[in-house]
Amino acid sequence: MTYSDIPLAQTVVALCKAKGIQHIVISPGSRNAPLTIGFTENNFFKTYSIVDERSAAFFALGMAQQLQQPTAVVCTSGSALLNYYPAIAEAFYSDIPLVILSADRPPYRIDIGDGQTIRQDHVFERHILYSVNLKQDVRGDDQKVLNEGKNLPKLDKYINPTQLQKSIQGYNEDELNKAINTAFEEKGPVHINIPFEEPLYGMTDTQFVTPQVKQPEKSYERLSDESLQAYADIWNKAKKKMILVGVNPPNALEQQFLDIIAEDESVVVFTETTSNLHHHRFFPNIDKIIAPLEKIKDGVDYFKDLQPEILLTFGGMVVSKKIKAFLRKYQPEHHWHIDSKKAYDTFYCLKKHFKTTPNLFFELFFKLMKPQKSEYLQYWLKIKAKRSSAHKEYVTQIPYSDLKVYERILKNIPEQYQLHLSNSSTIRYAQLFQLNETLEVYCNRGTSGIDGSTSTAVGASVVSKKPVVFVTGDLSFFYDSNALWNTYLKSNFKIILINNGGGGIFRILPGHKDSKNFDKYFETIHKLNAKGICETHNIKYMVVDSEKDLTVALSGFYDDTSRPSLLEIFTPRTINDEILLNYFSFLGKNQ
Known part of the structure; x- marks a missing residue:
């Protein structure tokens, strides 16, 4: 087995293994090379390469959501780390365990004008359960670090660099144990910032650190x-x-x-x-x-x-x-x-x-x-029975629209599927329908953002034992289209995209509809379609724009295929709001 020759990298990898963090999502970079070497050269870990850090963090969140235990994300230094923030906020409010491992420059390299150096320590302070800035290793010829002394214990307490390194090692082990235990026990994100000095790519066949493993302590209220x-x-x-x-x-x-x-x-x-x-x-x-x-x-x-x-x-x-x-x-x-x-x-x-x-x-x-x-x-x-009867009557008589489409697609999902829903219109339409009780349903409701819905569903599908269907609106899908830029899409992963040409939910909310400013800045009208994205990522593409075509398409959509599939459903943009508002008025008449 091959290891990084940097003690701090070995310590991080060894403690992740000891605590059972098996799934590691890595975004490419240079400063995180010691971690990448350590994780990818160890057969215990299942490693994934995701270029886009924002997508990578949601991908890891989807896996942690399914596994109910921490996954780790690894990035290089600089702005790469900031792209994790949306997923970290989601994990914080949804109680999903994530371990953020960010490589960093040594402290003396920050704020001197070097590229890709930002103040990474405690950068997620308001949305993190535990945050630690680990201490840099001392190397035998590392006089620059010893003279600078930043982020290190005071040198006058130590006789030589060997004793100093021993103290640093102890500090790093303690903090790593605290951080990872917090992710497990408190179910949320933790941030571990890890400074590495060059050279970064050195390797060895010897594991020369054996970090102490400290177990977490459970704390539930003792009821009687x-x-x-x-x-x-x-x-x-x-x-x-x-x-x-x-x-x-x-x-x-x-x-x-x-x-x-x-x-x-x-x-x-x-x-x-x-x-x-x-x-x-x-x-x-x-x-x-x-x-x-x-x-x-x-x-x-x-x-x-x-x-x-x-x-x-x-x-x-x-x-x-x-x-x-x-x-x-x-x-x-x-x-x-x-x-x-x-x-x-x-x-x-x-x-x-x-x-x-x-x-x-x-x-x-x-x-x-x-x-x-x-x-x-x-x-x-x-009253519930009356509402259900009125619901069926109304949905039967309405024209082709978003409400009609959701009624059809939600009714046709096969049993034992895992259903992922994007935010905004999609989750709210789904709330109106009685779903098959064998379905497992997920949606990123921690922050209720549209930014990582697709990436989360893809990550979940990688570790789920059930086939996954992801139902999404057009803005959510195009916003997070980099979720498909990886090699981990399974053949039984299905996407249903409802494309009504903009942010249709804003037509339901109070505001001046059909004005130039509304169309451009609220509804954000567009003419995009997913065909090109599907061709780029080798996804089977189907498209419909009528109720009749939808019925035909759904009849074979869940058949086994050799690659993932996407069904794009175009709906009329301007009638959906009236149909939905009239829906509630119709139910009210049956009070």
């Missing part, structure tokens, strides 16, 4: 019957309780708990497309319930009828703006959140954070829970 009893008493007295579930990995909550919750007449459970929880008594299409509601109709105050006494939440970010607006105005008396790490006061009324996992919480809480007789669940199940 006694600590939960007061909350159970409040719960047991309430007649109207709402459980709202945000982003949740598949199979995260045990089925026995789902069944118990569903049988409680005083509990309404709202889930989202990204919740990955299913039960026929749950409410998976929040906006179909909330959006058409009128405050008072025929003497009935629907908002007050829906307002819960207790709101219990778990999972990540919530997509639905309607439920957030409703709960902020009609606040519950009690809002409790379950999460082992954090609790956002999304509805401005958070009273309790149970710092544990949902499974551990419910295992204890259900022993204390007494189901209440209530009309709360049945009342809203009847």
Whole structure:
């Protein structure tokens, strides 16, 4: 086996291996050569070469999302590192473990006018769980470093460079252990900045460092019957309780708990497309319930009828703006959140954070829970049935449009697929439809940006045991088209691109539509298509622009192929907003 001859590089690689970080995404560069040598020459690691650092970080995020353990990204010094920031922010808010390994110049080379030198230490300070600037190795003839002394312990404490190097090695091992353990335990991004002095490409067949491996310490809140009893008493007295579930990995909550919750007449459970929880008594299409509601109709105050006494939440970010607006105005008396790490006061009324996992919480809480007789669940199940009936009626009668296209493509995804959704219009349209319960659904809802949706889906597909279909809008797709610039696209990776010629969601939002400024600066009208991109990356390309052609195309789209496939669906640009707005009005008539 071949190693870098730089002790710091050997230490980083050895600790990544010892802690089981197997997937390493590398972007080409010179300063990171010692790390590249160490990772690529060791058969334990699975290494990937992604040129575009922004895409590389989201690619790694997609893998970490699936593996539920850290992946690492490695880049050279300078502006390369800054391109990781969008994915780091997404990982920070989505609780996805990423280990950022950035090579750097020695400290004395910063701010002297050299190229590709920026202030890399703590550059992600506001969106990182742990950040460390490692110390540069001392070499026998390295008098420049010894004389400069920057970023090194004070020299007067040491007799010779050997003792100094021993101290540096100890510091680096401690900090590496802390950083990597944080990524594992707190589920998020960490940044390790690594200074290397030239020469960078030296190799040896000897591993001359054996870093100490320190294990992380788990810290969950220790719940007990006694600590939960007061909350159970409040719960047991309430007649109207709402459980709202945000982003949740598949199979995260045990089925026995789902069944118990569903049988409680005083509990309404709202889930989202990204919740990955299913039960026929749950409410998976929040906006179909909330959006058409009128405050008072025929003497009935629907908002007050829906307002819960207790709101219990778990999972990540919530997509639905309607439920957030409703709960902020009609606040519950009690809002409790379950999460082992954090609790956002999304509805401005958070009273309790149970710092544990949902499974551990419910295992204890259900022993204390007494189901209440209530009309709360049945009342809203009847409204849900009316909404579902009206939904089917409306979608059947509308012309070819975005809403019609989403109805067709979401209904036709085969069982046991993994579905990735881009942000903006795509995830919001998907929220309106009942999806096949065998699908696993993902979307980057940490920051809700469009910038890395495709790269995340590609990365996820590399390690997923299931075939992946990625549904995206046109702006998201073209923005992140470098996601396809790699050699890791699998033949069962499918892309469905809905191209309505611009940012159609802005036509739904308040604003002056059909003006010159709106078309150019908000909707960003374009005439792009994906054919050339598919030819460049050897992706099978299909295109449709009518309902009839779409039906034919979908009938064979998921057939086995020897290469990945993309189906581009052109929809009319100017009618989609009216059809969607009329959709909610139509549902409201069936209140």
